[in-house]
Amino acid sequence: MGQKEEYGFFAMLDRMQYIERWALMRNSRTENIKEHSFDVAVIAHALTLLHNSFEKDKEGAILPDPYKVQAYALYHDCTEILTGDLPTPIKYRNKEITKAYKEVESEAAASLVDLLPEDPDMRAEYLELLAPSVSGEEEQLIHKLVKAADKIAAYIKCLREESSGNAEFSAAKKATGRIISNMNMPEVEYFMEHFVPSYGYTLDRITGRDE
Numbered sequence: 008m009g010q011k012e013e014y015g016f017f018a019m020l021d022r023m024q025y026i027e028r029w030a031l032m033r034n035s036r037t038e039n040i041k042e043h044s045f046d047v048a049v050i051a052h053a054l055t056l057l058h059n060s061f062e063k064d065k066e067g068a069i070l071p072d073p074y075k076v077q078a079y080a081l082y083h084d085c086t087e088i089l090t091g092d093l094p095t096p097i098k099y100r101n102k103e104i105t106k107a108y109k110e111v112e113s114e115a116a117a118s119l120v121d122l123l124p125e126d127p128d129m130r131a132e133y134l135e136l137l138a139p140s141v142s143g144e145e146e147q148l149i150h151k152l153v154k155a156a157d158k159i160a161a162y163i164k165c166l167r168e169e170s171s172g173n174a175e176f177s178a179a180k181k182a183t184g185r186i187i188s189n190m191n192m193p194e195v196e197y198f199m200e201h202f203v204p205s206y207g208y209t210l211d212r213i214t215g216r217d218e
Contacts, residue, residue, distance in 0.1 A: 016122040016133070019088060026087050029164070032179070035171040038164060040084045046163070050198070051080035051156035057194035058152065069145050071152070080153045082136040086115035113138050155195045158187050162199075163206050170207050 023041035055073040062068035090111050116137035120130045141150045165180035187195060211217040 012124065014122055014124055016119065019119060019122055020085060022088055023085065026091060033173065033175045035168055035173045040087050043160060043164075044081055044084050046160040047083060047153065047156045048077045048081040050159050051153050052077040053202070054152050054156055054192075054194045054198060057197055058148075058192075061193050069148050071145055071149050076149050076152050078136060079139055079149055080156055082133075083153055083157065085119065085137050086112045089115040089118060151190075151192070152194075155187070155190055155192060158183055158190075159195070159198060159203065162187060163203065166203070166206050 021041075023044065024039050026040045028038045028040060028043055052073050055071055055076040059070045059073070062070060116134060119137060120134045123130050123133060139146065139150065141147050162180060162183045165176040165183060168176040169180065187199060205213055209217065
């Protein structure tokens, strides 16, 4: 019997729970990138369903697979296991910093993929999820949907912090809200109008038991 091979890829992904977001902010409840990724995946899936519903009767419309978008969203922050969560004001301070950080993210993705078996198909599949290409129209749309979901999740985090009496996130809420509004995506507008408000409700109100 040959020597047993062991691979650390998924054990490494499990460590997403140790990487906290909003590190420069005072949080009433800390949020890690593992739980954030779940939130983004759920929202991205919903945005794709809405997009496809709105666009299905239009000639030449691009209708992405909701589960494909969900997968990209689920893995969108995995490289932060190695890079950490760089605060947005620093990450996008100027083009040079943004470009350098993108290069670091690419290196981190390659390092994570090295923890998989030496199967070219498996490694290529996960590398695409960790460092997706945005060359084609569908890929660009998927990127937009995941980015929108990421911003909505951040906005919801700000709502939660405000509802707990923490004013630290007030400016971030306004800035994130402006970014979301400027996306001009009907599916995003629908989600913000019809789904986001209930995040501030009590459990009884969400379930309709306070009527």
